[in-house]
Amino acid sequence: METRLLELEISTDWRERAECRDYPTDLFFPAGETGPAEIQIRQAKEVCARCEVRDDCLLYALEANQRDGIWGGLTSDERKRLRRRWLAERRRRTG
Numbered sequence: 001m002e003t004r005l006l007e008l009e010i011s012t013d014w015r016e017r018a019e020c021r022d023y024p025t026d027l028f029f030p031a032g033e034t035g036p037a038e039i040q041i042r043q044a045k046e047v048c049a050r051c052e053v054r055d056d057c058l059l060y061a062l063e064a065n066q067r068d069g070i071w072g073g074l075t076s077d078e079r080k081r082l083r084r085r086w087l088a089e090r091r092r093r094t095g
């Protein structure tokens with residue numbers, strides 16, 4: 001149990017260094033991915049591009065199967081495509 005708690009602490013530690021902490025959460029949760037939402041997505045991705053924990057954020061979103069929002073600089077649709085490849089690669093490595 002203690003080990004599990006420690007893992008959880010380690011796995012979310014990156015959030016404290018997230019670039020998006022200084023921005024409204026709504027920016028990273030656009031309504032859709034087309035039309036006016038495209039501007040919002042571009043703005044959110046610009047923040048993610050400067051983020052030092054981008055890889056941690058993306059890995060967390062893939063592992064947790066986060067379906068909404070921008071995580072690690074990728075939209076929901078972009079993550080969905082990546083997650084299929086990521087899962088296949090993980091299965092291949094673990095046999």
Ligand code: SF4
Pocket residue numbers: 018019020021028047048049051052053054055057058070071072073
């Ligand atoms: S990659 Fe983007 S969404 Fe993830 S922590 Fe960094 S700024 Fe926030």
